[in-house]
Amino acid sequence: MQPINQFTGVVCPLNRPNIDTDQIIPKQFLKRIERQGFGQFVFYHWRFDDNGNKREDFVMNQPQYANAEVLVAGENFGCGSSREHAPWALLDYGFRVIIASSYADIFYNNSVKNGILAVKLTEEEVAEIMERSKEEGYRIHVNLEEQTVNDDNGFTAHFDIDPYWKKMLLNGWDEISVTLTDEDHIRKYEEKMYGKQFS
Amino acid sequence: MTKKTIIEKIWENHVVNREEGKPDLLYIDLHLVHEVTSPQAFEGLRMNGRRVRRPDLTYATMDHNVPTINRHIINDPVSKTQIETLEQNCREFGIELSDIDHPDQGIVHVIGPQLGLTQPGKTIVCGDSHTSTHGAFGALSFGIGTSEVEHVLATQTLWQQRPKTLQIKVNGKLGFGVTAKDIILAIIAKFGVNAGVGYVMEYTGEAIRNLTMEERMTICNMSIEAGARAGLVSPDETTVEFLRGRRYAPQGEEFEEATARWLALATDEGAEYDKTLEIDAAEIEPQVTWGTNPSMGSGISGSVPSPDDFEREADKESVRLALDYMGLEAGTKLSDIPVDFVFIGSCTNSRLSDLRAAAEVAKGRKVKDHVTAIVVPGSQTVKQQAEAEGLDKIFTEAGFQWRESGCSMCLAMNDDVVPPGKRCASTSNRNFEGRQGNGARTHLVSPSMAAAAAVTGQFTDVRQLSSVTH
Numbered sequence: 001m002q003p004i005n006q007f008t009g010v011v012c013p014l015n016r017p018n019i020d021t022d023q024i025i026p027k028q029f030l031k032r033i034e035r036q037g038f039g040q041f042v043f044y045h046w047r048f049d050d051n052g053n054k055r056e057d058f059v060m061n062q063p064q065y066a067n068a069e070v071l072v073a074g075e076n077f078g079c080g081s082s083r084e085h086a087p088w089a090l091l092d093y094g095f096r097v098i099i100a101s102s103y104a105d106i107f108y109n110n111s112v113k114n115g116i117l118a119v120k121l122t123e124e125e126v127a128e129i130m131e132r133s134k135e136e137g138y139r140i141h142v143n144l145e146e147q148t149v150n151d152d153n154g155f156t157a158h159f160d161i162d163p164y165w166k167k168m169l170l171n172g173w174d175e176i177s178v179t180l181t182d183e184d185h186i187r188k189y190e191e192k193m194y195g196k197q198f199s
Numbered sequence: 200m201t202k203k204t205i206i207e208k209i210w211e212n213h214v215v216n217r218e219e220g221k222p223d224l225l226y227i228d229l230h231l232v233h234e235v236t237s238p239q240a241f242e243g244l245r246m247n248g249r250r251v252r253r254p255d256l257t258y259a260t261m262d263h264n265v266p267t268i269n270r271h272i273i274n275d276p277v278s279k280t281q282i283e284t285l286e287q288n289c290r291e292f293g294i295e296l297s298d299i300d301h302p303d304q305g306i307v308h309v310i311g312p313q314l315g316l317t318q319p320g321k322t323i324v325c326g327d328s329h330t331s332t333h334g335a336f337g338a339l340s341f342g343i344g345t346s347e348v349e350h351v352l353a354t355q356t357l358w359q360q361r362p363k364t365l366q367i368k369v370n371g372k373l374g375f376g377v378t379a380k381d382i383i384l385a386i387i388a389k390f391g392v393n394a395g396v397g398y399v400m401e402y403t404g405e406a407i408r409n410l411t412m413e414e415r416m417t418i419c420n421m422s423i424e425a426g427a428r429a430g431l432v433s434p435d436e437t438t439v440e441f442l443r444g445r446r447y448a449p450q451g452e453e454f455e456e457a458t459a460r461w462l463a464l465a466t467d468e469g470a471e472y473d474k475t476l477e478i479d480a481a482e483i484e485p486q487v488t489w490g491t492n493p494s495m496g497s498g499i500s501g502s503v504p505s506p507d508d509f510e511r512e513a514d515k516e517s518v519r520l521a522l523d524y525m526g527l528e529a530g531t532k533l534s535d536i537p538v539d540f541v542f543i544g545s546c547t548n549s550r551l552s553d554l555r556a557a558a559e560v561a562k563g564r565k566v567k568d569h570v571t572a573i574v575v576p577g578s579q580t581v582k583q584q585a586e587a588e589g590l591d592k593i594f595t596e597a598g599f600q601w602r603e604s605g606c607s608m609c610l611a612m613n614d615d616v617v618p619p620g621k622r623c624a625s626t627s628n629r630n631f632e633g634r635q636g637n638g639a640r641t642h643l644v645s646p647s648m649a650a651a652a653a654v655t656g657q658f659t660d661v662r663q664l665s666s667v668t669h
Contacts, residue, residue, distance in 0.1 A: 016520070017513045018492050019394055022631040027610050031264065031277040033238035033284050035345075045633050050619065074513060076393040079426065079492075080631060081610075082328040083236065084223060084344035105396060105428045106328060110344035162360065164221045175346070176249070179354045186356055187217040189226055198252055198355075 001115035003172030007097055008141045009069030011133040012060055017074035021107060024078065024086040038085055039092030064136040072099040072129050077118075078107025097142050097170045099149070101126050112165045115172060117144060125149075125157045144170060202467040204366050204651035205433050206399045209339040209464065213322050215356055228321040228352050232259040232294065234285040235612070236326030240349035241288040251292040252355045258316060259289050260297040262306045263612045267575050267602035270299060274614065285411045292352075305578020305604045308332040308546040312416065313580055315445025319434040319461035324351055327630065329546045331422040334431030335415035337464055339399070341428040363473040365398035365427065369406040370475055371480040376662035378412035378556065380548060380626065380645035382406065382478075383421040384486035384496050392494045395427025398474070401466060402432050406480035412441040413550045417629040420547045421628050424493040433465035484542040487533045487658050488630050488643040490521035495630070496643065497533065499660045506530035524632050525640050526620065533658050536642070540623035541572035542635070543646055548626035549577030553646040554585050558593045558624075558663060560650035566598035567656035573600040573615065575607040599653065611636045622635075624652035626659055 020112045029041040046058050054061050060068070071090065077100040080087060087110045090098070098116060101123045111118045120140060121129070132138055132151065141150045144166060168175065179186075187197050203211075216224040230253075237259075244250065251257060273279040282299070289296040290654050299302040303310055308329050311317040319337035324330060328342035336424040347357055367390075369382055387394075400422050407415070415432045422430025432438075439458050442448045449457040484498030497504075497520070503522065506515040506529070522529065527536070543549070543557050554576060564574045576582035582604055585591060591601045608615040609627035611634070617623045619638030626649050627634075630641040644652065651661040 015516075017517055020492070020629075020631045022610075022629065022634050024364075026633055026637070027612050030235050030612065031275065031281050033242070033281060035239045036240075045637055050637065069537065074397065076426065078393060079330065080423075080629060082326060082342035082344055084326075084346060087344075102393065102396060104393075104426065106342055106344060106423075110346065113344065113346040162222075164358070175358070176243075176247070176350050176353050179224070179356060179358070182216055183354075185224065186226075186354060189215040193226070 001113070001172050001174070004096065004115055004117050004169050005094045006142070007117065008139055009097060010065065010067055011070045011072055011140050012065040012068035012140050013075040013130045013133045014059060014071060015130055018076045018079055019073055020080035021083050021086040022079055022080055025083060025089040030083060030085050035088055035099050036092060038089035039094065042089040042093040067094070069094050070097040070099065070140055070142070071095045072126060072133060075101045075123065077103050078111070079104040082106045082110070084110045084114070087114045087116050091116055099126060099129060112169060113175065116170065117142060117169060119148065119149060119159050121159055128155060141178060202470040204364050204401060204466045204470045204472060205337055205431065205464050206339065206362070206401060206504065209320055210320065210361065212320065222360045224356050225322060225359050225367055226326050227357060228256060229311070229316055229323045230257045231311055231323065231330070232257060232323035232348070233263060233307050233325070233327065234261045234281045235263045236345050237348055238281060238284045239345050240293065240352055243349040244292070244352060249353045251294065251348050251352045251550065254293040257294045257352070257353065259285060259294050260304055260307050260310060261285055263606045263610065265299055265605040266613050267605050267607050267615055272602055278613070285563055302579050304596055305580065306546045306549065306606055308420065309549060309577030309581065312336065312412070313445070313578060315442055315448030317444065318448065319438060320464050320549070324357065328423045329420050331428065331430050332416050332420040334419035334422065334429055335412060337431055337434035337461065339431065341431055342423065344566045345527045357375065360655055362399040363397055365395055365400045365469045366472040366475040367400050367402050368403065368475060368477045368563055369404040369480050370407055370477060372409070373483065376647070377483050377485060378645040380418040381483050381486045382480065384488065384493065384643060385479055385483040387425050387493045388486070388496045389478060390425060392424060392492050393426040394476065395422060395425040395430070398427050399429045400425070400430040401472070402414065402430060403436045403466070407432055408435065412437060413552045416550070417547055421493065424628055434461045435465065485645060485648050485661055487648065489525065489527060489533060490518065491524055491630055491632050493628070493630060493643060495521055499533055499648070499658060503527045503529055503531045503533065519661065522622060534660060536656065538570060538624045538642070538652045539621040540568070540617050541570060541649050542575070542608040542623055542625040542627065543573070543649050544575030544577065544607050545627035546577065547605070548646050549575060549581065551581050551584050553626065554581070554590050557646040557650040558590045559648050560661060561597040561654060562593050564597055564654040566653045570653055571617055572598065572653040573602055573608065575602045575615070578602045578604045597654065608635055610634060617641070621659055624649045624658065
């Protein structure tokens with residue numbers, strides 16, 4: 001995955017709580033066997049009507065958010081299905097950072113494993129960014145090393161992140177390769193539990 | 200000795216490596232695989248020249264895409280490719296597969312327990328959020344994404360943060376006509392869809408102890424709808440008796456040894472949880488959801504609420520959007536809402552006891568003319584058992600369609616789709632927008648409530664249908 005540290009991008013506000021992964025990527029698009037190409041389907045039924053025409057009133061379709069790379073959303077973002085197609089679609093569409101006050105557990109794991117920085121801020125901070133992002137061209141600066149979010153108009157916030165995920169994101173490491181450097185531990189566990197080794 | 204919950208006991212038994220500043224590396228005892236969330240994982244193995252470390256702990260089936268009529272006619276070429284890809288991957292990597300023609304085929308969360316693969320104390324994962332179902336056996340089981348599927352295939356382990364523990368205590372006895380599905384819907388309605396985020400839940404209390412294994416599976420299945428990746432029930436004699444004689448369960452003397460091990464996993468008397476929530480079984484009525492997430496529901500005697508009934512601005516807005524999507528007016532009595540479709544099936548409610556409960560209501564009655572009602576057994580085995588009891592006849596005589604096993608209309612990845620604007624009484628687990636089809640309106644209910652809706656054409660308190668006995 002792509003490493004991420006400092007990132008600046010236009011913010012798109014999606015002011016709904018409990019946005020589930022069925023909305024992020026509807027099931028009819030889960031049949032592909034590749035990881036790429038899901039961006040065109042992200043939030044499909046919110047972005048397009050039944051005839052495939054753009055819904056002009058949907059926030060992501062408004063011209064000022066056309067190049068947004070930061071998504072700010074309501075609490076419990078990514079609840080429901082474990083489909084990793086949700087972060088694949090968000091990333092492929094162009095979102096590299098998500099900001100919300102809380103995330104569903106599986107979605108959060110899936111995101112960080114794909115190099116998406118899912119930032120947790122307080123409800124008040126999220127509301128403030130929501131409000132400020134109504135202004136055209138509103139951008140935000142995220143610094144993972146420092147664990148900070150700033151804008152050009154004095155907004156500043158600190159976020160917490162697990163040190164393990166932070167390191168993985170900063171380095172863009174492939175988790176399986178990291179784990180396999182620990183293979184001795186796996187072998188020892190297997191020896192103890194199964195009385196034999198499997199590699 | 201420190202008193203421990205079952206969650207802590209299973210966790211400690213599976214730690215492969217623990218280091219400061221890192222999650223624990225946990226060993227996985229059973230990895231269930233299906234066609235939708237696995238192709239990219241196998242592709243990743245191939246690209247990196249990796250193999251499956253423990254094919255013997257991996258078991259695959261196809262369920263999400265499979266047709267429930269005309270078993271071999273898969274119209275969508277992309278669905279067909281996905282199914283064929285699973286066949287190729289299982290062959291290439293040496294994984295046991297119950298394919299579309301196999302007598303063991305079924306929904307992955309129905310066949311694991313049925314075959315005895317699911318056992319107390321195991322760590323169980325699958326690229327599907329309803330893996331929480333297996334927690335009914337006192338297993339630590341949770342859904343994972345495709346990157347984690349690849350990680351488990353390659354290493355048989357996962358990096359996991361130690362979860363907090365949440366006790367959900369269901370006190371007292373259930374009333375007449377109230378089922379396990381009503382318990383879990385009432386829990387989610389009461390505590391919300393994010394009550395369990397960051398936790399593993401253990402269901403305790405008299406009402407849970409009195410449940411059968413199939414009922415416990417229904418409860419644990421929907422833990423994820425309360426935000427918890429995993430939910431479980433400590434094993435007891437009910438658990439042991441369910442597993443005795445199952446194909447992949449230990450046999451003979453080994454079973455007796457396993458039994459002692461399993462029962463010792465139960466949460467110690469006096470062990471502490473990070474949080475406890477309680478609900479009285481007696482206050483639970485048959486439930487119906489009215490909105491677009493599983494917490495938006497109430498007892499059948501209730502009405503559709505108004506956005507003004509909620510305090511937080513975000514909740515008011517959610518309810519307004521939900522009512523708009525569902526085509527419902529605030530104040531409408533739930534029992535006045537008509538239905539167009541009825542779906543009895545899914546990993547929540549497609550087991551033999553679910554079909555029996557629905558058949559008991561359907562027997563001697565007729566599905567209303569304007570209603571399309573389908574029954575989709577959870578596995579080929581469930582289907583055969585139901586047919587041996589004559590349940591299929593009861594359903595078809597009443598006007599229900601009797602189908603082959605699969606996930607079907609729960610998420611409508613195959614041809615079983617609810618049309619736009621149509622209203623479905625569904626025994627599945629998610630009433631999200633578009634879940635059963637673009638524009639479809641889903642109301643979650645128990646199997647007996649779904650059958651009652653089919654024969655009356657609207658949501659009906661099943662307790663009022665006189666021939667139903669408990």
